[in-house]
Amino acid sequence: MNSAATSSSPAPALPACGVITGRNSTLLWGMSSSERLNRCLKRAGVPEVRTADRLGDLVGGTVLVLSNDWVFDVSIVIGLAKRPGTLVIDPLSRRPVAAHVDAGLVLATIALLNDGSGTLPGHIERLGPEEVSGTYNHELRKKESPYLLELTPETRAAVERRMFNGSYKGVTDFVTKFWWPRPAEVVTRWCSHLGLSPNMVTTIGAIGVVYSFWAFWHGHYISGLASGWIMTFLDTVDGKLARVTLTSSKWGNVFDHGIDLVHPPFWWWAWIVGLAAYGTPSEYATLALWIIVAGYVVQRILEGIFEWLFGMHVHVWRPFDSFFRLITARRNPNLVILTPLALLGRPDVGILLVALWTALSLLVHAVQIVQGLAARRRAPITSWLAA
Incomplete structure (x- = not known):
């Protein structure tokens, strides 16, 4: 038997870094949105986090880009980190909110997430949050859709309630x-x-x-x-x-x-x-x-x-x-x-x-x-x- 046929496929490489784009001053559980996104990226094993205005010498590898205007269930970020070539779409507004792309596509991705002006190649897979993370949470022993919520001063209380329930x-x-x-x-x-x-x-x-x-x-x-x-x-x-x-x-x-x-x-x-x-x-x-x-x-x-x-x-x-x-x-x-x-x-x-x-x-x-x-x-x- 061919041993190569029986070996498991190697896990995809994690992104070289994460990028948080946009500004959001609304606090969430006493912390800023960007601070929470940093913690999400750390949980996902992303070794470095940058802001959109600090891309510098970013070359090679893949990058996980998150919009600061949204609150992600951490399972979405963890799942996305394992899926290069993916754009996450909010199922309600149909707006793009996050992506895992090659470093050369980071600027276009940031423009797309910020104001919709950027475009990505057709081979980038468009997925909803459930398709990225699944619905069964093994750690918490429950089947539940991951939350993806827009964060504004008006939605903050509802967002915190949903996060707590989750x-x-x-x-x-x-x-x-x-x-x-x-x-x-x-x-x-x-x-x-x-x-x-x-x-x-x-x-x-x-x-x-x-x-x-x-x-x-x-x-x-x-x-x-x-x-x-x-x-x-x-x-x-x-x-x-x-x-x-x-x-x-x-x-x-x-x-x-x-x-x-x-x-x-x-x-x-x-x-x-x-x-x-x-x-x-x-x-x-x-x-x-x-x-x-x-x-x-x-x-x-x-x-x-x-x-x-x-x-x-x-x-x-x-x-x-x-x-x-x-x-x-x-x-x-x-x-x-x-x-x-x-x-x-x-x-x-x-x-x-x-x-x-x-x-x-x-x-x-x-x-x-x-x-x-x-x-x-x-x-x-x-x-x-x-x-």
Whole structure:
């Protein structure tokens, strides 16, 4: 067999640089449009960014040109960086807004994007944003059209709302999905205008994690829950702030997700220890602790096994799996169980119900793996969101 025929095609070379053309003074999440476009280009792996009046010795290679009058979903810029010979057209106005062209065509492209006076050769492919980036966002686990929005003082509020909505995961728990969006949008805007970084918000949340552990341990359930709920809210804000401002980092991702992954079992352990101090000890406390902690760890392991076996997260396989992520025994749904029972003075009953729900959730995850293996024998399995 010819080895050349079986090897994969080399990935297209990234643009030699990016060019931002036009002037736009409208601020977006506390930053200029050009600053955000710079961050988009950096995410796309473009090594250098210039303005249209600073082309200088630009020769050879390809160039990615973006109009400063438009707000691009970062997936469009990433997709365009991989498609030389492409012009992106806004599907509503039919106006050209971005292009990836040879260096010799940069001036014509700038004129075309600025006022329509430039022309490009016929071999340049004209595509809409969905054709450039696709509609399935693997990172956020959702199927959604990428946004491409004109930025003016009049459209700024609507643009920010669309960007915030686009920053949300499609598959998550019901508290994050249905309770937090509107208040989180307000607080995210405050943070962006105050210059707070996502890591600063995560740090404040981490303080809440520690206080809730202490409060639960000593039977102070109401104050611990108040702190815990604030932490869960800030856990939504820091991620959204990172996405709308394009300020996420490897360290921030490890910091945020590391806290999310580690702290829940410690909270439930502290809750059980605090039952005696509160005056409601339970003879089933030790059993409940083992079920909750072991169930949490094994559930995470099962999710990892599913992803290893089938190349996707278990919660994006079928509509049921995405629905079950809303309510599965994770931190936020568990807090929904614990809060009303703590308010009623029965934290012991609340933690026993959490143990029961953890066991049932673990059973569901085990069945999902068995079902996946059976389904794969008939045909390769794919996410219903990517269909």
